[in-house]
Amino acid sequence: MGTTQLESVPEPKYWHLRTVLSEALDSEFEVGEILPNERDLAARFGVARATLRQALEQLELEGRLQRRRGVGTTVAPPRVGVAVDTREHAWPGTADDAWQPGDCALAAPPAAVADALETGRDEPVHTVRRLRVSHGRPVAAELLYVPSSSVPGLPAIDAPSGAARARAVLRELQRGALERRESAVELGSAGADDAKELDRLPGAPVLVVTTRYFAEGRTAALSVATYRADTCRLTFGDFGDVEIHHGPQTQAS
Amino acid sequence: MGTTQLESVPEPKYWHLRTVLSEALDSEFEVGEILPNERDLAARFGVARATLRQALEQLELEGRLQRRRGVGTTVAPPRVGVAVDTREHAWPGTADDAWQPGDCALAAPPAAVADALETGRDEPVHTVRRLRVSHGRPVAAELLYVPSSSVPGLPAIDAPSGAARARAVLRELQRGALERRESAVELGSAGADDAKELDRLPGAPVLVVTTRYFAEGRTAALSVATYRADTCRLTFGDFGDVEIHHGPQTQAS
DNA sequence: GAGTGGTCTAGACCACTCG
DNA sequence: GAGTGGTCTAGACCACTCT
Known part of the structure; x- marks a missing residue:
C-alpha cells in the first residue's frame, strides 16, 4: 500500500512519452512550430535526454517531427x-x-x-x-x-x-x-x-x-x-x- | 606528426561499424547464424555498447539482422x-x-x-x-x-x-x-x-x-x-x- | 539461474546554424 | 559565441528465453 502503479504492465517510458508528445502535437502545436529544446523537454518530463530522444526518434520516423542540427525540432507538415x-x-x-x-x-x-x-x-x-x-x-x-x-x-x-x-x-x-x-x-x-x-x-x-x-x-x-x-x-x-x-x-x- | 587520421572527414563510429559489420555479414556469416552477444561485440570493437547497438539497429532496419530478447542476434534471411x-x-x-x-x-x-x-x-x-x-x-x-x-x-x-x-x-x-x-x-x-x-x-x-x-x-x-x-x-x-x-x-x- | 537483448541514466564532447 | 541536435561513454537494472 502507499504506492500506486499507473501501469500494471508498464510500457517503456519512451513509448509513453511518444504518446504524450503525439497528443500534444495534435492539440497544442501548429505545423512548423518549434518545440522546446531536448534538454528542457527532458527535464520537464523528468527523464534522461537519451530517453526523450528515443521518443523524438519515433515521432520523426512517423513523419510528425523534423529535427535539424543547430536549429531545433519543428512540427512536420503532413507527408x-x-x-x-x-x-x-x-x-x-x-x-x-x-x-x-x-x-x-x-x-x-x-x-x-x-x-x-x-x-x-x-x-x-x-x-x-x-x-x-x-x-x-x-x-x-x-x-x-x-x-x-x-x-x-x-x-x-x-x-x-x-x-x-x-x-x-x-x-x-x-x-x-x-x-x-x-x-x-x-x-x-x-x-x-x-x-x-x-x-x-x-x-x-x-x-x-x-x-x-x-x-x-x-x-x-x-x-x-x-x-x-x-x-x-x-x-x-x-x-x-x-x-x-x-x-x-x-x-x- | 605521430598521429594518423583514418578519416579526414570522420564519419560517426556507429556508421563505420555498420559498414564493417555489413561486410562481415556478407563474407563470414550464414543466414540464421548467431552473432556474438552485444557486450562482447562492443568490447571487440572498442566501443560502448550503446554505440554498437546503434550500428545493429541500422542493420536491423535494413533487414540484415534479426534480434530477439533473451535469445540473441541472428543473420536475417533475404526479405x-x-x-x-x-x-x-x-x-x-x-x-x-x-x-x-x-x-x-x-x-x-x-x-x-x-x-x-x-x-x-x-x-x-x-x-x-x-x-x-x-x-x-x-x-x-x-x-x-x-x-x-x-x-x-x-x-x-x-x-x-x-x-x-x-x-x-x-x-x-x-x-x-x-x-x-x-x-x-x-x-x-x-x-x-x-x-x-x-x-x-x-x-x-x-x-x-x-x-x-x-x-x-x-x-x-x-x-x-x-x-x-x-x-x-x-x-x-x-x-x-x-x-x-x-x-x-x-x-x- | 545464466545469458541475452531492451531500457534508462548522467554526464561529456562534437558539428552545425545563426545572430 | 550561444544554442541546438548528434555522437559517445560506462554503467545499471529489467524482461525475456532457454536449460
Whole structure:
C-alpha cells in the first residue's frame, strides 16, 4: 500500500512519452512550430535526454517531427503524396516525369543489378543519376541503369558523362518502346551520397523503390530510387491527397 | 606528426561499424547464424555498447539482422517479396487472398477513416481484423473498414462479432462489384496491438499500406495494413523474387 | 539461474546554424 | 559565441528465453 502503479504492465517510458508528445502535437502545436529544446523537454518530463530522444526518434520516423542540427525540432507538415504510378505516361525520359536528370556515367553496376539486367558482371552500363523534386524540396534520388543494348542509337563519340549525356540516354531509352514495369518497395537507410542529395544525415530511413522496365520481353532498364521516408507517402494508382494514417495506434476492435 | 587520421572527414563510429559489420555479414556469416552477444561485440570493437547497438539497429532496419530478447542476434534471411497486387483477383474476400480473417466488430472508426469513407464521424462501420501469413510467419496485420451501405445483404441478427461475422462481411463485400483500388505506402511504427500480432516490439518499423476500394464511384471500403518493414519487400506488378537492393551504398557514378 | 537483448541514466564532447 | 541536435561513454537494472 502507499504506492500506486499507473501501469500494471508498464510500457517503456519512451513509448509513453511518444504518446504524450503525439497528443500534444495534435492539440497544442501548429505545423512548423518549434518545440522546446531536448534538454528542457527532458527535464520537464523528468527523464534522461537519451530517453526523450528515443521518443523524438519515433515521432520523426512517423513523419510528425523534423529535427535539424543547430536549429531545433519543428512540427512536420503532413507527408507529401508522391505518385509512383504505373501508367504509360511518365516513363523515364518523358517530357515531364518529375525527375531532374543529373549526371551520367558508364560503369559496371553492382552485381545484383547486373544479374537483373542480364548483363555481364563487369560489363559497364549507362548509369544516370536523377533527382525528384516536389514542392520545391528534394524527395528522392535515383540511379537508373541502362545497358547499352537498350539505347542502340546513342552516339558513341559524345561526352561520356554529364547532364547532356544523361538526357541523351533518356531520349534513346524512350525511343525503344517500353512495355511494362514492375516495382518493389522496401525500407532502407540512406547512404552518404543519397543522404547529401536528400538533405538528410547518413542512415536516414528511406523507402527504396526498385523498378524494372521491360521492352521486347527483356529487362531494358532498372531503377533504384530512394525516397525520404519521413516526408513521403508513395501512392500507387491515383490516390489523391487524403490523409488516412496518423500514427501507430489502431484504435478499433 | 605521430598521429594518423583514418578519416579526414570522420564519419560517426556507429556508421563505420555498420559498414564493417555489413561486410562481415556478407563474407563470414550464414543466414540464421548467431552473432556474438552485444557486450562482447562492443568490447571487440572498442566501443560502448550503446554505440554498437546503434550500428545493429541500422542493420536491423535494413533487414540484415534479426534480434530477439533473451535469445540473441541472428543473420536475417533475404526479405520476403509480398505481392500487394492491383489485379482483379485477390479482392478482399476472394477464396485465397492471402489474408486470414480474424475478428470483426461494429464500431466508429478513426475520424480520418470516417472522412475517407464519407460516413458520419460517429457512424459505426464493420471493422474486420485480418492477418497475413507468408512462409508460416505473420507479415502483416490489417484493419478493413466496411460501411454498412457496402454490405446491404448482411444478416442483421447474426452474432455481431467474431470470425464468422468477419467472413460474412467479406462475403457480402465481395458480392457488391468492386471496380478499382488505390493504394499508398508510407513508413510508420507498430502500435501495441499490431506489434503483438506481428511478433515485434511496439514501435517496430512497419510499412503502412492504405488501400481504398471503389464500387459504383464511391468508396466501398478502406483497408489499413501494416507490414513488417524488416522482413517484407512489397511488390507491385509481379516482381518475382529477384534480389536487387542490398544496403544503403550506391556505389556508382 | 545464466545469458541475452531492451531500457534508462548522467554526464561529456562534437558539428552545425545563426545572430 | 550561444544554442541546438548528434555522437559517445560506462554503467545499471529489467524482461525475456532457454536449460
